[in-house]
Amino acid sequence: MDQNQLKLAVAAAAVEYTLSKINPDSIVGIGTGSTANCFIDLLAEHKNSFQAAVASSDASAERLRGHGIEVIELNAAAEITIYIDGADEANPHLELIKGGGAALTREKIVTAVANEFVCIADESKWVDFLGQFPLPVEVIPMARSHVARELVKLGGDPVWRENVITDNGNQILDVHHLYPVASAQALEEKINQITGVVTNGFFALKAADVLFLATQQGIVTHYPKA
Ligand code: 5RP
Numbered sequence: 001m002d003q004n005q006l007k008l009a010v011a012a013a014a015v016e017y018t019l020s021k022i023n024p025d026s027i028v029g030i031g032t033g034s035t036a037n038c039f040i041d042l043l044a045e046h047k048n049s050f051q052a053a054v055a056s057s058d059a060s061a062e063r064l065r066g067h068g069i070e071v072i073e074l075n076a077a078a079e080i081t082i083y084i085d086g087a088d089e090a091n092p093h094l095e096l097i098k099g100g101g102a103a104l105t106r107e108k109i110v111t112a113v114a115n116e117f118v119c120i121a122d123e124s125k126w127v128d129f130l131g132q133f134p135l136p137v138e139v140i141p142m143a144r145s146h147v148a149r150e151l152v153k154l155g156g157d158p159v160w161r162e163n164v165i166t167d168n169g170n171q172i173l174d175v176h177h178l179y180p181v182a183s184a185q186a187l188e189e190k191i192n193q194i195t196g197v198v199t200n201g202f203f204a205l206k207a208a209d210v211l212f213l214a215t216q217q218g219i220v221t222h223y224p225k226a
Helices: 003-021 034-049 058-066 104-113 141-153 184-192
Strands: 027-030 052-055 082-085 117-122 135-139 157-160 171-176 197-200 210-215 218-222
Touching (some): 003 034, 003 082, 003 117, 027 034, 034 082, 052 058, 082 104, 104 197, 141 171
Parallel strands (some): 082 117, 117 210
Antiparallel strands (some): 210 218
16 A cells, blocks of 8 residues: 555544444544544545544645634533544654644644544654654744754754744754653653743644554554553
8 A cells, every 4th residue: 555545544434433433423633634633534424423633734724614613612512522623753662753744833732622633644654753753842933042042952953844834833943962861751841941932743742542553454542652
């Protein structure tokens, strides 16, 4: 199977799992990216099985609405039953790097609210240690150079993702050369303390609850390693 077929396979598995968790009153959280798009397209066949969706980006909201799925503001959702999203890297603790699609802040907010965070990915995303994928950091535009200098002090090599403005009107620095990250939780905390950082793409302080990984041998279900 090529990578696209793997993404479709894992999206199909996640739809089955989601259907086992939701009811017609449920609000489903939906992530961003090509794997999340596969999930959206397959979930659309079951749009009467839940009440509405909360999306982690304007792009996903538009795709959901295109399928006739109601999209509501997070503030209007009393509860999110389940949140499904992709990742750029995942380790055995189910700590992630996310934000390749620049949606990390809204993704982290929806993750914080959801009762369960289900990550879906193809096997190329599975790593022993995080950090080969450059870590996205969303910054307030006027703080970009300051944040970049602070990231250099932490051993990183930040690169401004020019021509990208996030859905929140901010900018992205991609931090290279962090590999291998010894403690993603410690680094997530440290980077978030830099003035001007909105958030960073480590999802380690709150990791995924379950990961469905598409491999050539089939879908493998991972739970966080203790
Ligand atoms: C977007 C994300 C995506 O989940 C991540 O980039 C993975 O994307 P894809 O499924 O296209 O590989 O974090 O901000």
